[in-house]
Amino acid sequence: QRKLIILTDPGQDQAAAILMILGQPQAFEVLGLVATAGNINLDHTINNCLKLMELAGRPDIPVFAGCPHPIVRPLVMAEHVHGPTGLDGPDLPQPKIRLQEKHGVDFIIDTVRAHPGEITICSLSPITNLAVALRKAPDIAEKIAEVVAMLGAYFEVGNITSTAEFNCYVDPEAADIVLKAGIKTTMLPLDVTHQMRSTPARLQAMRALGNKCGIATAEMLEFSEAFDLKKYGWEGAPLHGPCVPAFMMAPEMFSGRQINVSVELNGTLTAGMTVADWWQITDRPKNVFYVKDGDPAAYYDLLIRSLGNLP
Numbered sequence: 338q339r340k341l342i343i344l345t346d347p348g349q350d351q352a353a354a355i356l357m358i359l360g361q362p363q364a365f366e367v368l369g370l371v372a373t374a375g376n377i378n379l380d381h382t383i384n385n386c387l388k389l390m391e392l393a394g395r396p397d398i399p400v401f402a403g404c405p406h407p408i409v410r411p412l413v414m415a416e417h418v419h420g421p422t423g424l425d426g427p428d429l430p431q432p433k434i435r436l437q438e439k440h441g442v443d444f445i446i447d448t449v450r451a452h453p454g455e456i457t458i459c460s461l462s463p464i465t466n467l468a469v470a471l472r473k474a475p476d477i478a479e480k481i482a483e484v485v486a487m488l489g490a491y492f493e494v495g496n497i498t499s500t501a502e503f504n505c506y507v508d509p510e511a512a513d514i515v516l517k518a519g520i521k522t523t524m525l526p527l528d529v530t531h532q533m534r535s536t537p538a539r540l541q542a543m544r545a546l547g548n549k550c551g552i553a554t555a556e557m558l559e560f561s562e563a564f565d566l567k568k569y570g571w572e573g574a575p576l577h578g579p580c581v582p583a584f585m586m587a588p589e590m591f592s593g594r595q596i597n598v599s600v601e602l603n604g605t606l607t608a609g610m611t612v613a614d615w616w617q618i619t620d621r622p623k624n625v626f627y628v629k630d631g632d633p634a635a636y637y638d639l640l641i642r643s644l645g646n647l648p
């Protein structure tokens with residue numbers, strides 16, 4: 338069982354990822370969620386995290402507020418994809434669960450120090466709060482077991498600009514800090530998430546589970562996919578977030594390489610681009626396991642089975 342801290346700005350695809358994790362309690366112990374500013378502002382992402390814990394019947398999992406902005410840049414949001422609340426689609430009740438008082442950055446620091454070598458950081462969002470934690474408490478770098486992040490793109494280029502993936506574009510300085518911290522890191526970029534398409538049959542299988550969480554996930558994804566279906570013209574929209582727990586549970590479903598990935602901070606056309614040294618042309622250190630391909634049928638099978646274990 339892995340001990341997880343989840344960094345998240347839900348976001349329908351991230352809601353699917355979080356529910357997938359909660360549906361696999363033998364695999365994961367969730368120590369807390371850190372709400373991040375990203376897809377929508379921090380107030381909404383906090384509320385969305387609380388709503389999801391209520392939906393999953395997990396009021397015991399604490400939710401912490403992270404930083405309200407990226408480290409340097411103004412916040413760029415994606416309401417055009419996720420709707421004005423960031424989690425549009427199903428009608429989820431206002432949560433009764435309360436936000437924790439401790440700041441998300443301090444939660445990361447205290448938890449990693451309390452469990453040295455045991456914590457996996459599951460990053461579904463811009464990685465601001467981990468980067469700030471590393472700046473505030475550099476000793477935690479060697480105490481984090483692993484970072485597994487939905488972040489970046491190379492072969493599939495960008496989804497918010499021509500060259501940058503959204504989570505990296507929102508806070509490239511944060512991604513740069515994390516990728517240079519010497520922590521074991523796996524990246525699930527658009528190259529693989531774009532292979533995981535939510536076809537009508539897959540959404541129907543979620544709905545057919547008949548439980549609250551299966552139906553709500555199908556409704557969320559139907560909402561957010563409208564934008565991507567128009568944009569890409571594919572049969573289903575990419576489903577990003579669940580690649581992170583799927584990789585942790587079933588790495589054999591994926592393939593990739595240990596390579597150098599560096600973040601472009603200054604480019605006028607390429608800010609936030611993750612430059613992947615796929616052919617190992619440079620002597621930059623191999624800092625990331627970069628996942629390039631995955632098996633969509635096995636992925637949806639695992640996701641749907643996990644959702645089926647929930648209320």
Ligand code: BDR
Pocket residue numbers: 348349350351376415418461462487496502503504577578
């Ligand atoms: C990422 O961007 C967000 O809009 C999604 O929730 C996902 O985390 C994909 O680029």
